[in-house]
Amino acid sequence: MEVRERGPIVAVDGPAGAGKSTVARKMAQRLGFLYLDSGAMYRALALKALQHGIDLRDELALAELLASSEITLLGNGQHEPAVWLDGEDVTALLRTPEVNASVSLVAGFRMVREEMVRRQRRLACGGWVVMDGRDIGTYVLPCADLKFYLTASLEARARRRLNDLIAQGFHPELNVLGEEIRNRDVLDASREVGPLRQAEDAIVIDTTDMEVDRVVDMMVENFRQRVS
Numbered sequence: 001m002e003v004r005e006r007g008p009i010v011a012v013d014g015p016a017g018a019g020k021s022t023v024a025r026k027m028a029q030r031l032g033f034l035y036l037d038s039g040a041m042y043r044a045l046a047l048k049a050l051q052h053g054i055d056l057r058d059e060l061a062l063a064e065l066l067a068s069s070e071i072t073l074l075g076n077g078q079h080e081p082a083v084w085l086d087g088e089d090v091t092a093l094l095r096t097p098e099v100n101a102s103v104s105l106v107a108g109f110r111m112v113r114e115e116m117v118r119r120q121r122r123l124a125c126g127g128w129v130v131m132d133g134r135d136i137g138t139y140v141l142p143c144a145d146l147k148f149y150l151t152a153s154l155e156a157r158a159r160r161r162l163n164d165l166i167a168q169g170f171h172p173e174l175n176v177l178g179e180e181i182r183n184r185d186v187l188d189a190s191r192e193v194g195p196l197r198q199a200e201d202a203i204v205i206d207t208t209d210m211e212v213d214r215v216v217d218m219m220v221e222n223f224r225q226r227v228s
Contacts, residue, residue: 007127008033008227011137012219014150015196016184017157019207019215023150024132025081026216031130031223035081036073038120038133038140042107043094044071044085045116049106050098056105063111073123097170100161104184108191117194135194137202145227147202148219156208157181 010033012024021037028035045066046056054061072084082091093099106112120140124131133140137147152160158178165172188196198204203222207215 010130011144012132018150020132028130036131046102046106059109104187113193134196137199139194149198149202152208
């Protein structure tokens with residue numbers, strides 16, 4: 001029986017609002033790879049916990065909720081990604097202010113994180129994927145063939161999040177968003193399992209003053225030089 005060789009794996013990490021999801025998705029489209037948004041999996045769990053009135057500080061309750069949850073990431077390089085939770089498309093519900101404020105807390109628990117990482121590794125095991133998150137290159141997929149770490153100023157990240165929320169019909173204050181992102185940075189960087197940090201072999205890109213397509217161009221060029 002012919003065994004297919006594992007395809008390339010690209011890891012994209014960075015703090016909230018640095019543009020990871022947008023550029024990772026576009027990179028996957030350019031390469032024809034599967035795009036896997038690891039953060040969407042934590043968002044789906046946070047959404048379900050909020051819907052069911054689960055205490056977001058109860059690690060055991062969250063782990064049990066995850067064990068009974070089916071989280072599916074759909075979409076390839078030619079289609080917009082979608083997130084299904086227990087058979088329902090919840091993609092449009094994952095970027096609300098309530099979920100934004102809850103996801104880092106949910107993602108910080110060891111029991112939750114270990115199960116999510118197990119699922120993420122299974123999704124990526126065959127390669128031909130671009131996965132983004134906060135600990136992909138350091139913890140989830142340290143064997144990734146190419147790693148990027150995206151960063152940007154706090155103001156730029158807050159403005160991007162503001163624009164995203166306005167597009168969804170929400171109208172938060174910029175300074176409030178900036179403070180939320182700052183707090184999330186602290187939570188993400190200080191959690192016990194899989195903290196946010198730059199992999200030693202990651203290519204760092206500051207996206208503060210860069211257009212999305214320019215960032216994607218740089219990433220694809222690096223991929224073709226180092227991996228293809």
